[in-house]
Amino acid sequence: MPPTESPPRSADDDAPAAVGWSQLAQDVAVTLWPAFLAAAVATMFFFAFFDPSLLGAGAVPPRWLQSRMAGYAVGFFFFWSIGTLSSALTLYLVRTAHQRQAPPAARTRGPM
Template identity: 40%
Template sequence: MSKWIQVLWPSFLVAGIAEIVFFTLIDPQELYLLGEPVHLSETATYSIGFFGFWLACAASSLSTLFFQRTAKDINAPH
């Protein structure tokens, strides 16, 4: 449980900051996806954007935990 908290909580905070910065600079009604305008409500666009940022930040935090393992942890018998 502790490892999940170490991954999800910091990534949640950074995703919130990324969302604020991104949508301060870009209007959600002017977004394009694959050359087509996005026809979603602003709330849906904000929500999808937040979860996308959270997923990317969680992947980053998870990879950090993965690469912090020692040789002893990796080679320990299960």
């Protein structure tokens, strides 16, 4: 394996060292993106079996659902928002569980 110490930089390498996304950006990305993928699949499967113009609780579909394009779009965003909610909850639960499992070093010291 190569040595671990970082090599000296050559003169033209004046760009800042690349660091990744902030925690917030990562959180937003991992919440929205899996939900987006799941929504795409869900929309495909759902509307393969149900024609949006035949949906609706009553005999006649609500007015906003009468164009199929509107039905697909509303369906997609519905699935996406539910997926986002699920992702966000998962992230929250994983995060909070992790905090509880943190070594109790900070707590054993007691209040200042």
